[in-house]
Amino acid sequence: MKKIRLLLVEDEIVLAGVVKETLEASGFQISHAENGQQGWEQYLSFRPDLCVVDIMMPRKDGLSLVKDIRAVDEHTPIIFLTAKSETQDVIKGLQTGADDYIKKPFSIEELILRIRTLLKRSQLFVPAAPASVNNDVYLIGNYTFDYNRQELRHEKEQIRLSLRESDILKMLVEKANITTHRKNILLELWGDDNFFNARNMDVYISKIRKYLQHDPSVQLINVRGLGYKLVF
Structure with missing residues (x-):
């Protein structure tokens, strides 16, 4: 190997x-x-x-x-x-x-x-998924989110996402219109819900919210005391 x-x-x-x-x-x-x-x-x-x-x-x-x-x-x-x-x-x-x-x-x-x-x-430790135009591709309002390519596409721009941004956005979009708890995101992606990791996650959430600003119908809402909700 x-x-x-x-x-x-x-x-x-x-x-x-x-x-x-x-x-x-x-x-x-x-x-x-x-x-x-x-x-x-x-x-x-x-x-x-x-x-x-x-x-x-x-x-x-x-x-x-x-x-x-x-x-x-x-x-x-x-x-x-x-x-x-x-x-x-x-x-x-x-x-x-x-x-x-x-x-x-x-x-x-x-x-x-x-x-x-x-x-x-980044799929270096797991077999690559079969190629498919519908494999892990999500429609978010006027955006197309391709998880495997780490791309968020809109007619106004095409955004290259980091691994962490892609993972967070996938968690949010798979629970669209439902609150995703902060602790669940932290434990799933960071393995620990300590303060430092929480501040780290807040930075990514802010960046994702900015990426989605071209479509007013898409909102990444901060649910006070609970987590985040992606609404579209």
């Missing part, structure tokens, strides 16, 4: 060594870069299936690196691994194009779980 290629960009050498050794023992093929510039060079040559990127690094910071990656690659899952954990840092990281955000200190077990979850959703 082909090994999953993972690019680890981390300037803390001891931490990087522990993470690299553990992931290799778990069956991953690891390429380690010690700064953002080296990370960009290795991304181009290594072509990873997933990237784990620190934010605060010399030569090129993680945000700049992810912007460069997203300019040429919209699909490879990216996890930020960083000590910067304020809400504004989370928002900035996700807006840059990351799919997930883990704050230091962290457990290796949590990191591996997050990695496997993202890879599974």
Whole structure:
């Protein structure tokens, strides 16, 4: 079986060594870069299936690196691994194009779980679904949501969604006009309903709501104290 290629960009050498050794023992093929510039060079040559990127690094910071990656690659899952954990840092990281955000200190077990979850959703750990024009394609008002392609299409624009955005929107559309509880989304997609993950989810909800603004008949409603309802 082909090994999953993972690019680890981390300037803390001891931490990087522990993470690299553990992931290799778990069956991953690891390429380690010690700064953002080296990370960009290795991304181009290594072509990873997933990237784990620190934010605060010399030569090129993680945000700049992810912007460069997203300019040429919209699909490879990216996890930020960083000590910067304020809400504004989370928002900035996700807006840059990351799919997930883990704050230091962290457990290796949590990191591996997050990695496997993202890879599974990007279909690297599961067989590809049979091609079908109706397979996981949903009509949302004047929008067409193609879950497998991670696309939200409207006559005014075509939006490329992240893995997390696609997963959340699928949960909401499959329960259209019914409240989807926050806790259910968090446990299903993050595996934990803690405060940090909840703030992370709120960022994605805001982005999805903005994507849907071209059709006034589609509303993503915040049901106070419960969760969210997609109405159309």
